[in-house]
Amino acid sequence: MEGEQTADLIRAQLRRMRTAAGMSQEEFGRRAAYSASTISAVETGTRPLDIPYMRRMDEVLDTGGLFESLLRMAEREGQPSWFRPWLDAERGARQLRCFHPTLIPALLQTENYARAVIRCDDLLSDDKVEKRVAARMDRQAILAQPDPPQLIAVIDEGILRRTDESFRGLMAQQIDRLMASAERPQVSVHVIPIHVGLHVGMSGPFALARGADGGWIGSLETQLNGSVIDSESELATLMSRWETVRNEALPRRQSIDLLKEAVTSWT
Incomplete structure (x- = not known):
């Protein structure tokens, strides 16, 4: 309100x-x-x-x-109250780390992909969907500023392989965006290959932001809401899980090669 x-x-x-x-x-x-x-x-x-x-x-x-x-x-x-501290941290971050097992991270989504994801919530009106899409695109402006933060994103290969013909053009466009982003010096995209199987990251997505003062803050999202993590013990747990998922993922260049192969399958 x-x-x-x-x-x-x-x-x-x-x-x-x-x-x-x-x-x-x-x-x-x-x-x-x-x-x-x-x-x-x-x-x-x-x-x-x-x-x-x-x-x-x-x-x-x-x-x-x-x-x-x-x-x-x-x-x-208009954002949920729990999310506002994370938005502040994201805007002021010098480094961002994000992991998602089922979706492309918000900062790397195309507008069409973001709209398709947000529309999955059938309780939202068209107007609210468009407002959320606009807000998500606005968040991405931090990557285009003169001194952008370093962004390291880890995703699961399964995200790239969802087989639905209605998403063919959308996914090709989205993977093209990932490849273009991964070629930028301040952005790294790493893919956990399907053959890895079960890993700790499958418990859910999370993100970490390091501010100009060197301090870290974390973010967790659930089906209903989310939370911002700032306690030392919980941050230590998220840091440990980050190291695990990052180590399961392919190196930067191999990840880009996998993205190239995936986009071919959609085109």
Whole structure:
């Protein structure tokens, strides 16, 4: 609810600043390259807010990026309360380690893959699905910043081999993204081959973030919620499990070769 309240405040501020600038919705729309009906829909809440729209409003109203910042705040507030400390840790991390036995890690997902995964929750409306997709894509901006964190991702080969013809194009695109990401100097992708069989990582996904101060924080997710891990004993357990899954995985170059072979099977 906090995120929705912030979004309402953004809409009210947009109306106020447009009016203070002496512009009707029609004139404002002409300057912003949007129709008057779109301006009205945004201000009344029948059209969801999005980053491209906010950026354009900032340009027209010369706000110095105010509305984009407010929307990103609203998106953050829309996340579960337990997840917000992890988002802060992720944004400020100097190194990220993530393991997932069943899905591509969120920071390396394509938009189409993320949408397909999020839509698996049939309790979500289309609007909520799209908001979650946008929030997930926004998280990935940390990898494109001038001084990005090092990201080490470990995945299970089974993720790449799910046999469903309806996902053929989606999976080919997703594995292409993994290969492109793995070629970047700050990103490493390691694959645990199927022949490894059972291993401790099959108990569930987890992630670790090291901040600028050298301290670590962990994240666990379940079907219903999740938790942020910061106690020394629990972090030590996660570190031990990380070393186990990392040691089961192939080296970087061999993992890329496996990705190349997997994408061929989808194309």
